[in-house]
Amino acid sequence: MRTIKLKKDPLKLLNDVLKHLKASPDLGIFKCVQCGMCSSVCPAAKRTDYDPREMLRRVLQDDETVVEDESIWYCFSCYTCNSVCPSGNNACEVNQILRQMAIDKGDIQKIESFTPYGDSFINKGVGSIPDKYYDDMVKDAGSNCMDIKRDIQNIRSDLGLGSYILPDDSIKEIDSILKNSGFIGRIEMVKRCNK
């Protein structure tokens, strides 16, 4: 006779995700029907072994090893999965929560590559693609992708938008928020951990 051991709390990981500070109140993970629409449109799933449907299955089945799985770091937060999910679920958000759990467990070196985005907020007051990634973008998407970058002010003007370069006063104000909220300290801490 085979004995099946039941877990004390078979929904622990799922509940931890839902209770997480980052979780939206309408995160529809319980409604995931495992249809795979998210995976079928996910650009990361096309190029890597990351699979949002599989990630969600592991959360629903309380497989805590998903937090340590290297593949969760291949999502690049495009939210395409969210736009097609028939249940209104957000695999991208679940992914971000799992990453935060991995960081809380000490996997801090994984976020080093994100620190240049933080520097952009600190130096310019807005998020933008860091210069150090331009060469990779051209390699992956061709040199045309830089045309938008070069012509950004004209494109914004055609769309009736102002400059994305903030005035100095606004940058100073944002700097103060980033300092007082601990954001700058956290970015520096991540950089130190990777030296």
Ligand code: SF4
């Ligand atoms: S998250 Fe949505 S799209 Fe993805 S498997 Fe679940 S129900 Fe389907």
Ligand code: SF4
């Ligand atoms: S946000 Fe992540 S999981 Fe969703 S489609 Fe984009 S790369 Fe895939």
